[in-house]
Amino acid sequence: MASRRAVARRALQSVYLQSGVSRPTLATTLRLGQTANTCKLGGRKFHLSARQLKPATASALSSTATEYPTTHDQIQQPIDTQNFLDNQFVASNATQWIDLHDPATNNLVTRVPQSTDEELKAAVASAEKAFPAWKATSLLHRQQIMFKFVHLIREHWDRLASSITLEQGKTFADAKGDVLRGLQVAETACGITTQLTGEVLEVAKDMETRSYKEPLGVVAAICPFNFPAMIPLWVIPTATITGNTIVVKPSERDPGAMMILCELAEKAGFPPGVINVVHGAAKTVDFMIDEPAIKA
Structure with missing residues (x-):
């Protein structure tokens, strides 16, 4: 029995190492009902996720992601x-x-x-317009x-x-692990800027090639x-640091993190049009797949 437990432990450690996921700690493995940070609603318990944040009320909310609800x-x-x-942030004319x-x-x-056809085309047009200047922007910038x-x-x-x-x-x-x-x-x-500068190789006497x-x-x-945060952050940094502009469709089931990231991207200094976000379900996906101006 002891040897079987040891084998099971080693197998579990191997799974954590291969997946890149840290081993769960006591704090993250406690059930919601066992933590101190729970509250009751109609006999149910749920995680008080944003206890450190100011509650979002109707009067406090605005039309930007700055006051996007988090409680x-x-x-x-x-x-x-x-x-x-x-x-x-632009209000949609969706029906x-x-x-x-x-x-x-x-x-x-x-x-x-469900963003309209005009809004979807406007997002692509914005990205197309921003591309030449963004491509010409230095890697260091x-x-x-x-x-x-x-x-x-x-x-x-914490807000994300x-x-x-x-x-x-x-x-x-x-959710913090997601971020x-x-x-x-x-x-x-x-840190990948040095890998984007191309190469000069001497292939023969008085002859070189450039990539x-x-x-x-x-x-x-x-x-x-x-x-909701991890996957947008897989694509936005890699696409933009390499000089591309991007149109993102977050899931219609949880777009809030992406909208907060838009706010942060604007504050970080991304020029207008480099990052655009539209919403919707299958119709939006079909448009993005079929749109010839989208290269990848």
């Missing part, structure tokens, strides 16, 4: 989720909306638009913007995690619901 408090007048075009409910309380958090972006993500780590918990239902500890995995990619992007690395242009990211 389980009921919102009397939920604000519709907006598109992000040219570094601005179809998707209700997003807090899985812990079933309270309505926001309505997510793009790197400095990425450093600021990483710094802002660290500053707003709270939004994920509110919309998706992860525990606060798991961490994406943050690690953004940090890596800060150049060119950005593709407008690229797209269609993000699933399961990692």
